[in-house]
Amino acid sequence: MRVVIAEDQALLRQGLALLFEDGGHEVVASLGDAERLLPTIATHRPDLVVLDVRMPPTFTDEGTRVARAIKAEHPDLGVLILSQHIETSHAVELVSLGGFGYLLKDRVLEVGDFLDAAARVAHGGSALDPQVVARLVSSADGDTPLPELSGREREVLELMAEGLTNAGIARRLYLSERTVEAHVRHVLMKLELADGEDGHRRVLAVLAYLGAAQH
Amino acid sequence: MIAAAAAALATFAVVLSVLAGSHGDPWWQYVLALSAVGASVGVGLLIAVRRPGHAIGWLLLANGAIMAGAGVAQGYAQYAIQERPGALPGAEWAVLWDQAAWPLLFGLLTAIALVFPDGNLSTPRLRRVAIGAVAAFALLLLLGFFDSEPFEAPYQNVERPLPSLPGWFAALWPVAFLGVLGSIVASAIAMRGRFRNATGVERLQLRWLTYTAFLVPLTLLICLAGAIATHSSDELDIFNALFFFMLGAIPASIGVAVLRYRLYEIDRLINRTLVYGVLTILLAAAYAITALVLGTALGSGSAWVTAGATLTVAVAFRPLRARVQDAVDRRFRRARFDALRRTGDFLEDLRAGRAAPELVEPLLRDVLSDPALELRFWLPESELYVDPRGRAVIDAPNDQRERTPVERAGVPLGVVLHSPVDPTQTRLLEEVVEAAGLALEIARLRVELRRQLDEVEASRARIVSAGYEERRRIERDLHDGAQQRLVSIGLALRHAQHELSPSANGTAATLDGALGEITLAIEELRELARGVRPSQLDDGLAPALRELAGRAPLAVEVSACTDRFPPHIEAAAYFIASEGLTNAVKHAAATKVTLSAKNEAGSLVVYVTDDGKGGAEPAHGSGLRGLADRVEAHGGSLLIKSARDTGTTLRAELPCAS
Numbered sequence: 001m002r003v004v005i006a007e008d009q010a011l012l013r014q015g016l017a018l019l020f021e022d023g024g025h026e027v028v029a030s031l032g033d034a035e036r037l038l039p040t041i042a043t044h045r046p047d048l049v050v051l052d053v054r055m056p057p058t059f060t061d062e063g064t065r066v067a068r069a070i071k072a073e074h075p076d077l078g079v080l081i082l083s084q085h086i087e088t089s090h091a092v093e094l095v096s097l098g099g100f101g102y103l104l105k106d107r108v109l110e111v112g113d114f115l116d117a118a119a120r121v122a123h124g125g126s127a128l129d130p131q132v133v134a135r136l137v138s139s140a141d142g143d144t145p146l147p148e149l150s151g152r153e154r155e156v157l158e159l160m161a162e163g164l165t166n167a168g169i170a171r172r173l174y175l176s177e178r179t180v181e182a183h184v185r186h187v188l189m190k191l192e193l194a195d196g197e198d199g200h201r202r203v204l205a206v207l208a209y210l211g212a213a214q215h
Numbered sequence: 216m217i218a219a220a221a222a223a224l225a226t227f228a229v230v231l232s233v234l235a236g237s238h239g240d241p242w243w244q245y246v247l248a249l250s251a252v253g254a255s256v257g258v259g260l261l262i263a264v265r266r267p268g269h270a271i272g273w274l275l276l277a278n279g280a281i282m283a284g285a286g287v288a289q290g291y292a293q294y295a296i297q298e299r300p301g302a303l304p305g306a307e308w309a310v311l312w313d314q315a316a317w318p319l320l321f322g323l324l325t326a327i328a329l330v331f332p333d334g335n336l337s338t339p340r341l342r343r344v345a346i347g348a349v350a351a352f353a354l355l356l357l358l359g360f361f362d363s364e365p366f367e368a369p370y371q372n373v374e375r376p377l378p379s380l381p382g383w384f385a386a387l388w389p390v391a392f393l394g395v396l397g398s399i400v401a402s403a404i405a406m407r408g409r410f411r412n413a414t415g416v417e418r419l420q421l422r423w424l425t426y427t428a429f430l431v432p433l434t435l436l437i438c439l440a441g442a443i444a445t446h447s448s449d450e451l452d453i454f455n456a457l458f459f460f461m462l463g464a465i466p467a468s469i470g471v472a473v474l475r476y477r478l479y480e481i482d483r484l485i486n487r488t489l490v491y492g493v494l495t496i497l498l499a500a501a502y503a504i505t506a507l508v509l510g511t512a513l514g515s516g517s518a519w520v521t522a523g524a525t526l527t528v529a530v531a532f533r534p535l536r537a538r539v540q541d542a543v544d545r546r547f548r549r550a551r552f553d554a555l556r557r558t559g560d561f562l563e564d565l566r567a568g569r570a571a572p573e574l575v576e577p578l579l580r581d582v583l584s585d586p587a588l589e590l591r592f593w594l595p596e597s598e599l600y601v602d603p604r605g606r607a608v609i610d611a612p613n614d615q616r617e618r619t620p621v622e623r624a625g626v627p628l629g630v631v632l633h634s635p636v637d638p639t640q641t642r643l644l645e646e647v648v649e650a651a652g653l654a655l656e657i658a659r660l661r662v663e664l665r666r667q668l669d670e671v672e673a674s675r676a677r678i679v680s681a682g683y684e685e686r687r688r689i690e691r692d693l694h695d696g697a698q699q700r701l702v703s704i705g706l707a708l709r710h711a712q713h714e715l716s717p718s719a720n721g722t723a724a725t726l727d728g729a730l731g732e733i734t735l736a737i738e739e740l741r742e743l744a745r746g747v748r749p750s751q752l753d754d755g756l757a758p759a760l761r762e763l764a765g766r767a768p769l770a771v772e773v774s775a776c777t778d779r780f781p782p783h784i785e786a787a788a789y790f791i792a793s794e795g796l797t798n799a800v801k802h803a804a805a806t807k808v809t810l811s812a813k814n815e816a817g818s819l820v821v822y823v824t825d826d827g828k829g830g831a832e833p834a835h836g837s838g839l840r841g842l843a844d845r846v847e848a849h850g851g852s853l854l855i856k857s858a859r860d861t862g863t864t865l866r867a868e869l870p871c872a873s
Contacts, residue, residue, distance in 0.1 A: 106698075109730050
């Protein structure tokens with residue numbers, strides 16, 4: 001995987017680069033701000049861009065803005081946004097585009113899960129932070145209680161929303177893929193969502209369900 | 216001293232003219248002559264007493280005295296020569312005065328016309344006319360007094376008491392006469408010029424004298440023409456009438472200027488004279504009546520009679536004076552009377568709470584009929600002038616208005632800006648402003664208080680805003696500083712772990728433990744930062760409220776407008792909603808809460824509505840009190856509706872002065 005990193009803090013930038021290199025990926029460029037990101041992408045043609053939400057000059061939402069710009073120009077390029085705090089509405093909106101990830105910064109410390117998520121995003125999948133998903137699920141629970149889901153089914157639903165594939169869910173939960181498939185089928189049935197779909201379209205359906213419940 | 220001199224002169228003139236009596240002349244001539252003397256002396260006396268340094272008063276007094284003197288001389292000459300010839304001394308002098316002193320009358324009238332109304336010769340041209348006039352009149356008097364011709368009939372046999380000039384001097388008669396006529400005409404024309412250039416009240420003051428000033432040369436010419444036409448030294452009645460009319464008309468027109476158009480501000484003198492005159496009469500009457508009644512009752516000579524009468528007068532003095540003053544004002548100084556009465560009414564309303572002290576400005580504007588009038592209050596602490604609404608004003612340098620300072624008990628309150636007025640109006644302005652002093656003082660205090668309050672409110676708002684800014688800075692520091700550093704350290708540890716040889720299992724487990732601690736620390740920092748200030752506020756109030764709602768342990772519905780407001784207002788709204796929500800959870804036993812934020816006419820209004828037990832009171836518990844403080848610090852208002860068992864609705868309005 002060829003990776004471009006945009007992060008204004010030098011120490012963190014280096015750490016991220018080492019993390020990807022230790023995982024066997026190639027960091028083709030690492031930048032301290034978002035302004036030179038588009039030309040750099042055009043030059044290096046990476047598979048994934050990892051960027052911080054808050055960057056110079058205003059330290060507010062440079063990351064999300066430039067992410068939209070990148071998506072507009074390179075729809076197939078994976079973009080992974082790292083944030084210091086949870087922000088639901090932008091996150092859900094961006095992730096729905098596909099090939100998009102939104103994770104809290106400290107997720108990088110769970111190296112395996114993080115690199116999985118990065119690879120998913122680079123391949124057109126999605127990655128939504130577990131905390132954002134938890135927020136969506138709990139607020140969906142608030143108004144219109146989710147249909148009777150078992151504890152395991154609920155876990156599966158959350159991992160689906162995070163963007164994991166059946167295989168990923170199986171790995172995370174130490175279950176067989178076959179068992180996970182059964183859980184997924186039950187969940188989709190209870191939510192009255194179409195069965196048999198995998199990948200991004202399933203994520204969209206689940207997020208749409210949760211998002212609709214939220215508002 | 217001066218008043219005494221003027222009064223003596225006046226008395227002398229009047230006594231003389233009465234003594235002169237009517238000697239064969241028709242009675243109306245005597246009445247005309249007396250009126251002319253009376254007018255001249257009366258008006259002259261008024262002016263001389265009020266303005267001792269002013270020439271007009273003395274010229275009029277002198278004019279009266281000379282008129283009277285002429286009358287006496289004429290009467291004495293008739294009596295001494297015709298009725299008791301040779302028996303009385305100085306008869307020839309009386310005849311001389313009667314026949315030769317008449318230019319003095321015209322001279323004084325010319326002088327009056329030249330110096331009216333300032334009392335001096337204001338231009339070089341006037342000074343030249345004056346010099347010519349003095350020369351011409353002096354020559355005419357000289358020729359008259361030292362003439363070689365016998366006196367005119369019926370005194371042709373009387374010996375001249377003064378030596379005669381050589382005969383050729385008679386040739387100078389036409390020169391002198393034309394010179395006199397010329398200077399009289401010139402003075403009348405100068406008068407007319409002043410009248411044309413004058414404006415406003417001054418024009419009104421000059422008007423009457425300008426008309427009558429032309430009577431002087433006219434009368435002189437008509438009398439001369441009459442004398443030539445009739446070939447008689449006995450003037451016809453009609454000429455006499457004209458002559459006396461002219462003599463009276465000049466002081467009368469000055470009197471009109473003085474009384475009607477308040478020249479020399481003599482109206483106050485007259486006013487006071489009238490008030491005290493009437494007052495004296497009334498008090499004397501009261502004293503007399505009391506003394507009479509008590510004397511009848513107690514017997515005359517009793518000390519009680521005097522005491523009682525004195526007491527009556529003493530008690531009656533003040534109210535009586537106020538009554539008389541009022542009556543005189545009402546009659547003679549209507550404008551002042553109305554202005555002061557309306558000011559008094561306003562003060563009554565002010566005391567009774569029916570009027571606001573700030574209305575004193577429109578009142579002054581109204582009673583002084585000056586729409587351009589404005590008040591400026593002086594604030595000694597901030598050393599600046601403010602208008603009645605408390606705004607600091609710097610008046611344009613080309614402002615044509617006059618500034619009259621306002622003081623009360625020696626303390627400067629401010630200034631009145633008003634259209635330029637003449638001196639008499641200034642007096643009225645001062646009186647009205649003085650009468651309205653209490654209202655002005657209250658208004659100034661209120662303005663000062665309001666400004667101080669504004670200042671305090673502004674500083675409170677600044678402190679609160681600074682607080683929000685500080686929270687924002689701390690939140691940034693936590694996220695971008697400590698939190699990121701921890702992530703960096705974690706990454707370094709992960710890298711170290713990666714570099715370890717696969718056999719070092721123990722070390723890898725230790726590192727995992729450390730990384731777990733770091734993750735917890737990051738989590739805690741994030742919670743801390745969120746409590747300080749939710750970073751969603753960067754994206755607006757609506758995301759921040761939704762985030763807040765998402766964390767609540769009960770169902771919270773959010774309806775927030777997406778309009779953006781100044782950051783400190785949004786932060787305030789967020790914390791109000793947050794505290795309202797906390798209260799609903801903690802105290803109201805609510806199952807559902809609605810948070811809404813609306814833009815109502817430029818104000819950000821936050822509603823927190825719950826379905827709990829209600830009965831919340833701001834007095835109990837510091838939660839609501841703190842909320843109210845927070846709202847008020849932004850100049851907003853907090854409304855709490857919390858009837859028992861109907862839930863609580865909290866409405867906080869935050870005005871945005873942007």
